[in-house]
Amino acid sequence: MTDDKPLVIYLIAGEASGDLLGAHLMKALRKQTSRPITFLGIGGPRMIEEGLSSLFPFYELSMLGAIEILPFLFNIAARIRMTVEDVNSKNPDVMITIDSPGFTLRVVERLRQEKPPLNCKFVHYVAPTVWVYKPERAALCARLFDHMLVLLPFEPPYFKKAGLACTWVGHPIVAETSTGDAAAFRQKFEIHPDATLFCLLPGSRQGEVKRHMPIFAQAITLLASQFPDPAMVVAVPANVMSSIAPFFEGCPFRAVVTANDEDKKNAIAASQIAIVKSGTVALEVAMANVPMVVTYRVHPLSAWYLRRKVLIKNANLVNILEGEEIIPELLQELCTPIMLASACADLLTNPARQELQKSKEKSALNQLLLPGNEIPSEKAAKTIMKLLSISK
Numbered sequence: 573m574t575d576d577k578p579l580v581i582y583l584i585a586g587e588a589s590g591d592l593l594g595a596h597l598m599k600a601l602r603k604q605t606s607r608p609i610t611f612l613g614i615g616g617p618r619m620i621e622e623g624l625s626s627l628f629p630f631y632e633l634s635m636l637g638a639i640e641i642l643p644f645l646f647n648i649a650a651r652i653r654m655t656v657e658d659v660n661s662k663n664p665d666v667m668i669t670i671d672s673p674g675f676t677l678r679v680v681e682r683l684r685q686e687k688p689p690l691n692c693k694f695v696h697y698v699a700p701t702v703w704v705y706k707p708e709r710a711a712l713c714a715r716l717f718d719h720m721l722v723l724l725p726f727e728p729p730y731f732k733k734a735g736l737a738c739t740w741v742g743h744p745i746v747a748e749t750s751t752g753d754a755a756a757f758r759q760k761f762e763i764h765p766d767a768t769l770f771c772l773l774p775g776s777r778q779g780e781v782k783r784h785m786p787i788f789a790q791a792i793t794l795l796a797s798q799f800p801d802p803a804m805v806v807a808v809p810a811n812v813m814s815s816i817a818p819f820f821e822g823c824p825f826r827a828v829v830t831a832n833d834e835d836k837k838n839a840i841a842a843s844q845i846a847i848v849k850s851g852t853v854a855l856e857v858a859m860a861n862v863p864m865v866v867t868y869r870v871h872p873l874s875a876w877y878l879r880r881k882v883l884i885k886n887a888n889l890v891n892i893l894e895g896e897e898i899i900p901e902l903l904q905e906l907c908t909p910i911m912l913a914s915a916c917a918d919l920l921t922n923p924a925r926q927e928l929q930k931s932k933e934k935s936a937l938n939q940l941l942l943p944g945n946e947i948p949s950e951k952a953a954k955t956i957m958k959l960l961s962i963s964k
Contacts, residue, residue: 586633
């Protein structure tokens with residue numbers, strides 16, 4: 573590669589958390605070289621804002637669950653073919669796939685079978701959770717990728733054992749320095765300072781929102797009669813806003829729905845408690861040191877399949893890192909309005925339990941900090957440039 577030739581980087585992100593990671597990575601990559609960079613691939617609004625030309629809407633890849641995905645298999649197969657053809661035509665210097673292993677691993681597997689082979693480095697960002705289930709994916713990743721970038725400090729050994737070079741680059745959520753302005757949120761949306769504010773975080777995928785919101789809404793109805801001057805806020809990405817609107821018709825108390833990132837951060841900070849879909853967003857709540865209840869529901873057959881494969885007891889990362897269930901996990905059949913309302917009420921009326929949860933959140937988050945407080949996106953970018961033998 574000559575110094576004046578643009579560096580062609582192909583990225584794929586299939587959901588909101590990956591879109592955020594991709595956008596931060598794109599910024600960091602620009603800082604690592606004076607060469608012009610052309611960003612291609614599939615991404616969401618944040619990556620597009622950073623200059624990505626997206627092949628198709630990224631939310632088409634935001635599907636989860638062995639059963640839930642079945643109606644979309646034909647479309648996914650078509651998108652895999654389209655992506656493989658596009659990568660071949662663009663001939664990138666490096667391909668960076670971000671999470672979404674159900675799609676990204678299949679794309680890279682097809683590309684690795686090309687004759688002649690594509691002259692391209694393959695990097696995966698956010699490790700498949702081989703320590704939760706599907707440990708065989710570590711060996712698959714070793715065959716497909718030149719390097720793995722992982723978010724959690726205990727993940728590298730799983731991939732190094734399989735022969736894959738792996739770097740812990742840290743979790744971007746933990747690197748955030750701002751945790752939101754509670755007073756600003758309440759003032760902006762005219763929520764009284766003494767109101768009990770419930771924050772609902774039902775997910776970033778259409779399927780998650782459709783499964784969770786009816787249950788969350790009923791739980792809040794039960795809670796509203798127990799606490800003075802209740803209010804609620806729902807924070808979701810823009811692509812699922814239409815699924816939220818029906819739950820606000822005739823709401824008897826103050827209700828806010830937002831797709832704005834700053835509003836979301838401020839809303840979490842302003843809340844007394846959050847009902848959170850299990851996943852990355854739970855770390856955002858932990859960063860704000862707000863009490864929460866974590867929950868998730870999938871199709872019963874998907875749940876049956878996962879339970880046969882899962883290797884660990886807990887789903888929430890704080891609980892995993894601390895080795896005990898500090899944050900209540902109400903998964904699958906436990907994800908009911910009564911159970912959620914009861915868990916929230918128990919927390920709200922028990923200050924000692926709230927303080928314990930906050931203390932354990934801080935302890936777990938400290939375990940995720942990089943030495944010297946290095947910025948995760950910058951460490952990821954440096955690792956990729958080193959792989960490409962590119963220096964500033």
